[in-house]
Amino acid sequence: MQKYIWLVPLLPLIGAAINGLLGRKFRFSETLIGGIAVGSVALAFLISVAAVYSYGFGGHAEWPKPYVTSQDGFSFDWIPGGAVRINQGAHEGTAAEASRFALLNVEWSYQLDPLSSIFMLIVTGVGLCIFVFATGYMHGEAGYYRFFAYMGLFMFAMLVLVMGSNFLMMFVGWEGVGLCSYLLIGYYFDRQEAANASRKAFITNRIGDFGFALAIFGIIAAFGSAQYTEVFNQAKGYPIELLGHWGILSWIALGLFVGACGKSAQLPLHVWLPDAMAGPTPVSALIHAATMVTAGLYMVTRTNVIFQHSQTMLLVVALVGAATAIFAATIGITQNDIKRVLAYSTVSQLGFMFMACGVGAFVIGIFHVMTHAFFKALMFLGAGSVIHGMHHEQDMRRMGGLKKYMPYTYWTFMAGWLAICGVIPFSGFWSKDEILWNAASTTHIPLGWIVWLVGTIAATCTAFYMTRLMAMTFWGKERFLEQPAGGEADEAHAAAYTKGMAPHDATRAAAGDRPRHEPGEHVGPVHEDVAHHVATHGHGEHHGAHMPHESPPSMWVPLVALAVLATIGGLIGIGPAFRTVTGSEHPGGRLNISTWLKPIIWNPSTREFNSAEGTGHEAAPAEAAHAETAAATSETGGEAAHGTAAAYGDTGYNLAHTIEGATHSELATEWLFIIISLVVAGIGMLLGGLFYVWRPALAGVWAQRLRPLYNASYNKYWVDEFYGWAVTRRTMDAARAVFRFDSGIVDGIVNGLAWLSRQVSLVVGAIDKYIVDGLVNTVAAFIMRLMSPLFRAAQTGFTQNYALVMVLGLMIAVAIFFARDIFGR
Amino acid sequence: MLNFFTPALVLLLQEGGRIAQMKQSALNPDLSKFLVIGALLFIIGVAGVLTRRNIIVIFMSIELILNAANLNFIAFSRYLQETGSANALAGQIFTVFVIVVAAAEAAIGLGIVIALYRNKETIWVDEIDLLKW
Numbered sequence: 001m002q003k004y005i006w007l008v009p010l011l012p013l014i015g016a017a018i019n020g021l022l023g024r025k026f027r028f029s030e031t032l033i034g035g036i037a038v039g040s041v042a043l044a045f046l047i048s049v050a051a052v053y054s055y056g057f058g059g060h061a062e063w064p065k066p067y068v069t070s071q072d073g074f075s076f077d078w079i080p081g082g083a084v085r086i087n088q089g090a091h092e093g094t095a096a097e098a099s100r101f102a103l104l105n106v107e108w109s110y111q112l113d114p115l116s117s118i119f120m121l122i123v124t125g126v127g128l129c130i131f132v133f134a135t136g137y138m139h140g141e142a143g144y145y146r147f148f149a150y151m152g153l154f155m156f157a158m159l160v161l162v163m164g165s166n167f168l169m170m171f172v173g174w175e176g177v178g179l180c181s182y183l184l185i186g187y188y189f190d191r192q193e194a195a196n197a198s199r200k201a202f203i204t205n206r207i208g209d210f211g212f213a214l215a216i217f218g219i220i221a222a223f224g225s226a227q228y229t230e231v232f233n234q235a236k237g238y239p240i241e242l243l244g245h246w247g248i249l250s251w252i253a254l255g256l257f258v259g260a261c262g263k264s265a266q267l268p269l270h271v272w273l274p275d276a277m278a279g280p281t282p283v284s285a286l287i288h289a290a291t292m293v294t295a296g297l298y299m300v301t302r303t304n305v306i307f308q309h310s311q312t313m314l315l316v317v318a319l320v321g322a323a324t325a326i327f328a329a330t331i332g333i334t335q336n337d338i339k340r341v342l343a344y345s346t347v348s349q350l351g352f353m354f355m356a357c358g359v360g361a362f363v364i365g366i367f368h369v370m371t372h373a374f375f376k377a378l379m380f381l382g383a384g385s386v387i388h389g390m391h392h393e394q395d396m397r398r399m400g401g402l403k404k405y406m407p408y409t410y411w412t413f414m415a416g417w418l419a420i421c422g423v424i425p426f427s428g429f430w431s432k433d434e435i436l437w438n439a440a441s442t443t444h445i446p447l448g449w450i451v452w453l454v455g456t457i458a459a460t461c462t463a464f465y466m467t468r469l470m471a472m473t474f475w476g477k478e479r480f481l482e483q484p485a486g487g488e489a490d491e492a493h494a495a496a497y498t499k500g501m502a503p504h505d506a507t508r509a510a511a512g513d514r515p516r517h518e519p520g521e522h523v524g525p526v527h528e529d530v531a532h533h534v535a536t537h538g539h540g541e542h543h544g545a546h547m548p549h550e551s552p553p554s555m556w557v558p559l560v561a562l563a564v565l566a567t568i569g570g571l572i573g574i575g576p577a578f579r580t581v582t583g584s585e586h587p588g589g590r591l592n593i594s595t596w597l598k599p600i601i602w603n604p605s606t607r608e609f610n611s612a613e614g615t616g617h618e619a620a621p622a623e624a625a626h627a628e629t630a631a632a633t634s635e636t637g638g639e640a641a642h643g644t645a646a647a648y649g650d651t652g653y654n655l656a657h658t659i660e661g662a663t664h665s666e667l668a669t670e671w672l673f674i675i676i677s678l679v680v681a682g683i684g685m686l687l688g689g690l691f692y693v694w695r696p697a698l699a700g701v702w703a704q705r706l707r708p709l710y711n712a713s714y715n716k717y718w719v720d721e722f723y724g725w726a727v728t729r730r731t732m733d734a735a736r737a738v739f740r741f742d743s744g745i746v747d748g749i750v751n752g753l754a755w756l757s758r759q760v761s762l763v764v765g766a767i768d769k770y771i772v773d774g775l776v777n778t779v780a781a782f783i784m785r786l787m788s789p790l791f792r793a794a795q796t797g798f799t800q801n802y803a804l805v806m807v808l809g810l811m812i813a814v815a816i817f818f819a820r821d822i823f824g825r
Numbered sequence: 826m827l828n829f830f831t832p833a834l835v836l837l838l839q840e841g842g843r844i845a846q847m848k849q850s851a852l853n854p855d856l857s858k859f860l861v862i863g864a865l866l867f868i869i870g871v872a873g874v875l876t877r878r879n880i881i882v883i884f885m886s887i888e889l890i891l892n893a894a895n896l897n898f899i900a901f902s903r904y905l906q907e908t909g910s911a912n913a914l915a916g917q918i919f920t921v922f923v924i925v926v927a928a929a930e931a932a933i934g935l936g937i938v939i940a941l942y943r944n945k946e947t948i949w950v951d952e953i954d955l956l957k958w
Contacts, residue, residue: 797954804875 001047001054002062003072005110008044008051008120009159015040016152023145030144034135037148041131041155045124052117056590063590064599064611066113066229068165075109079168084224102224111165111228114597118366119162119298122373126290127155129558133381134282136554137388147187147280154180158291162298166226167216170299174212174263177292178205184287185279194278201272208262208269212299215255222248228302235305236602236609240647243311243446253306253313256299257320264296264350267324271720273347277339281384284339289346289380290373297353297369301362305602305609308360308444311648315445318358322439322454325351327717329461333468334703334714337394338383341469345420346376348458355455356435360444363597367573368431370593374569375419375428378562382413385551385559386473390480396469401478405548408556410474412563417470419566421463422681427570432459433677434575440673441656444604444648449655459677460684467688475693480548577670604647859900866893880938880948884931891927895920 015036023033056063069075084104112120131151138147157180161173178201186198216226223231241247260266265273276288287293300307300317307313328347335341349372356365387394389406403410419428436455442448550556573593576585586592598610660669691699703710712718815822850858866889873886902916942948 799950799953800875807871807875 001050001058002067002112003069003074004047005051005112005120005163006069006074008047008124009110009156009163011040011044011047012037012152012155012159016149016156019145019152020149023149028145030135030139033145033148034131037152038128038131038135040152041124041128044155044159045121045128048117048120048124051112052121055112055117056114056596062112063596064114066111066165066600068109068111068229070107070109070165075107075165077105078108079104079106081105084220104220104224104226106166106168106226108169109165110163112163113600115298115302115366115600116163118370118593118597119294120159122294122370123155123158123162123291126373126377126562127158127286129562130282130286130290130377130381133285133384133555133558134280136552137282137384138280139552143187147184150180150183150187151283151286154184154287154292158295161295165228167219167228167231168226170302171212171216174259174295174299175209177287177295178202178209178263181205181276181287181292184283185276187279187283191278197272197275197278201276204269204272205262208259211255211258211262212260213255215252215259218248218252218255222252232303232305232602232609235309236607238309240308240604241310241312242649243315246312247310249306250310250313253303253310254316256303256306257313257317260296260300260354261320262296263299264293264354265324265347266296266320266350266354267327270324270328270347271723274340274343274716277337277343281339281380281387284343285377285380285384288343289376293346293350294353294369294373297350297357297365300354300357301366301600304357304362304600307357308602308604311445314358314360315447316358317354318439318442318445318451319447321351321354321356321358322451322458323351324348325355325458326454326461327351329458329465330713331716332465333461334710336396338386338396338399338469338473339380339394341396341465342376342380342383345379345462345466346372348462349376349420351458352432352435352455355439355451358445359439359442359448359451361435361438361442362601363594364431364434364438364573366597367593368435371419371427371431371566371570371573374562375416375426375566378412378559378566379416379420381555381559381562382409382416385409385555386548388551388555389548393480396472398480399473400476400480401474402548403474404478406474406550408550408559412556412559413470413474415563415566417466419570420466421685422459422677424678425567425570427566427568429678429681430570430573430575433674434573436677437575437577437656437670437673441654441669443651443654446652448651449653452655456676456680460680463681463684464688467685468692471688471692476696575670575674577667577674580667856900856904859896859903863893863896863900866890866896878949878951880941880950880953883950884934884938888927888931891923895923898923 018036019028019033022028028036055061055067081103083101085101110116131148134147134151138144141147154177157173157176159173161170161177164170164173182198182202185201186194188194189198219231220226223234225231225234235249238249239247241250262269273288273293277284279288307317325348328344328351332341332344332348335344349368353365353368353372356362356368385406386399386402386409389402389409390399393399415426419426422429422432436452436459439448439455440452442451572588572591574582574587578587579585586594588595590596601610602608603610656669656673659672660666663669663672691702715721870886870889870891870893873889874883877883877886898916898920900916902913902920905913905916938948941953945953947953
């Protein structure tokens with residue numbers, strides 16, 4: 001089945017092509033468009049499942065070796081050969097081989113390995129749920145076909161990104177998802193805000209893409225190939241560049257990380273993601289929460305061998321991740337737009353993932369990608385359901401008490417809330433706790449304890465703002481009864497903004513996600529109950545028609561599916577701390593994500609990729625024995641740590657080791673950290689409950705007391721304003737300066753030359769007119785005066801004169817002709 | 826007397842021979858005579874064209890010129906028949922053509938003359954000087 005994985009990206013592309021090219025012309029019905037889109041993705045999902053099963057668990061399982069489709073001929077030469085010169089490389093010591101040549105031959109083939117299989121399943125699986133949801137959410141849209149064409153195209157690009165077997169294919173997918181993100185954020189392109197947001201996303205991503213492109217050039221220059229297998233095989237032999245050493249691999253890692261920052265919205269380049277919420281909510285769920293923004297994580301994990309070679313870059317990744325996590329989490333506390341809260345939450349969680357990669361726990365980063373895809377997609381779709389039910393109201397201040405009206409949405413959202421807060425046994429707990437534990441116990445980089453501390457505070461904030469979101473949306477008073485909620489208030493604002501009458505107000509809910517039907521318009525069976533409600537209760541007022549309602553099954557069924565995943569999805573990554581319960585450090589054999597991903601992670605101590613020994617299909621006792629030896633020989637997190645410590649040298653103060661020194665037990669230390677993370681999650685939730693459920697007045701009081709902090713958070717630390725001042729304004733200044741140069745100097749030169757040639761032409765014209773023409777005219781006049789009487793005299797007008805001339809001419813002709821005969825010789 | 830008459834008789838006889846000869850040649854003229862007559866006709870025609878003012882007369886003169894040409898054709902045709910040429914009838918065919926063309930020309934020319942007379946009320950060519958500027 002692995003052979004046929006090339007169908008996985010192709011199917012959504014075909015669906016997108018059919019919808020996009022024919023949907024408008026033949027006026028496809030919504031059922032047909034949705035059927036094509038969902039069907040293609042569902043088929044891709046089934047093929048993915050079958051392929052991953054046969055790859056990892058089937059009779060001829062190739063796991064852990066990467067399977068590239070070119071093995072079976074399912075590939076073609078995409079960029080066929082050219083000799084490249086490799087200036088840098090493993091052989092740079094020897095002069096003879098200082099510059100080698102290699103044949104760069106980029107093929108288009110898909111690679112199935114532990115990492116890409118996980119992403120395939122996430123993208124197609126979560127994507128399927130979101131597609132189903134979107135068929136309901138986008139109901140009544142004029143651009144229905146366009147939406148699904150873009151979505152299908154996105155699926156294709158994303159699958160190329162994660163399934164490609166070389167860096168150039170990853171780049172193609174990378175740009176493709178960027179394009180689709182742009183198209184989908186700007187889906188409501190007739191609204192200024194959405195158009196601006198899409199441009200912002202695209203331009204911000206370009207900065208990252210620039211770094212990524214440079215890194216790819218660096219990789220080709222250093223290794224002479226873009227194929228993952230070839231590059232990593234060479235890279236693993238390079239020396240590790242410790243802190244303070246900066247070599248070729250650090251440069252490559254820097255470029256890659258700049259790319260990852262752009263795509264995954266990390267700190268300097270995070271500004272586009274919250275604005276991207278102007279797109280429809282399914283887009284936010286699919287692209288800006290579950291899949292595209294994790295492309296950076298995919299890339300960093302894919303190139304973990306390069307990142308692990310550069311301790312400096314690992315530290316940078318960890319610190320950027322931690323900074324982003326706390327930064328975005330604190331902003332999330334004060335936002336009022338439900339989608340904006342989730343957007344900042346996403347940025348924060350992405351920070352957590354980078355934190356994990358930075359401290360060397362790439363597997364855990366991917367684990368968090370997966371759990372986050374489940375619970376964040378769930379919450380975004382839940383938010384979409386709420387927005388739909390509230391008739392396109394996104395401001396949480398006008399919600400409240402929705403529990404009663406939207407039970408499915410509420411209960412599924414609850415699962416997501418518990419997961420992101422990190423409540424045991426919901427999925428978020430397992431991954432987040434592992435990240436914090438790995439941060440505290442890392443031997444890859446120094447300052448792990450700072451990363452842990454920041455992460456723990458960010459986790460508290462996360463629990464707090466998520467509880468706030470729950471409370472403001474689903475619990476408490478039904479505020480929409482007092483204040484008319486629904487599209488039109490913000491619609492008016494958005495219209496005014498679009499017409500330039502009102503400035504964009506960051507404190508208001510984004511006018512973002514608002515399908516284009518009128519507030520009272522009847523668009524389908526969804527609103528039947530509302531009509532019924534109005535009829536029975538006789539509400540004459542406008543807002544009476546705006547009572548919240550539960551979403552149709554096409555929307556809540558995906559929610560339920562994702563809620564189940566968000567609840568139990570973490571069980572595939574139960575941490576080593578539970579070995580006394582589960583009997584194994586990584587229970588579940590290959591089903592455990594640590595075991596599954598191990599072969600693609602480079603081990604700094606052995607200088608090789610981790611082998612799959614001691615895992616796989618072996619019996620449980622062997623697992624246990626392995627775990628025991630690991631526990632016996634290790635200080636933190638298994639035997640690798642020893643080697644890692646040796647590979648990276650002394651990394652200074654290590655929180656976990658210190659505690660371990662005090663407790664003399666690794667298990668106790670791990671459990672201590674688990675309890676800490678549970679406690680902080682509880683504190684966050686309790687605080688949220690206190691502020692927004694039990695004593696709602698407190699929120700205002702504390703906002704007043706911490707006014708500067710509150711303002712900073714509310715205004716997103718003025719980053720947008722700063723960028724506007726420092727980048728946009730300066731760019732405009734530069735543009736104006738260039739314009740002045742252009743209009744003043746360049747145009748001046750051109751115009752001056754034009755003036756000059758005009759003057760020259762005047763002179764030349766005068767010469768022509770008076771001298772040349774004069775001469776010609778004089779001669780002509782002279783000839784005319786002289787000759788005209790003569791010629792005029794010949795024209796007598798008498799016919800017979802002409803006849804005489806003819807006869808004379810004839811005689812002369814005859815005379816000439818016969819001259820010899822007449823006059824003799 | 827005889828001496829006086831004899832040469833006269835001889836001369837007379839000789840003259841008689843020449844007359845017979847002339848009679849012979851008149852009955853059976855050779856090519857040059859036709860050409861001379863043709864040339865005379867041509868010259869008369871040309872002189873008529875150049876000197877007469879009446880346009881009708883000029884037309885008639887043109888007919889003379891054409892007939893001079895026709896005479897030449899016929900004469901050469903006959904001459905060629907005597908020499909036994911294979912293409913001897915061509916001259917007669919041309920003559921027929923020329924007669925046809927002359928007829929057409931006369932028809933058109935007389936039409937023009939009538940039109941001219943209606944406009945200018947004259948058929949004197951020296952009064953028809955439209956070509957003068």
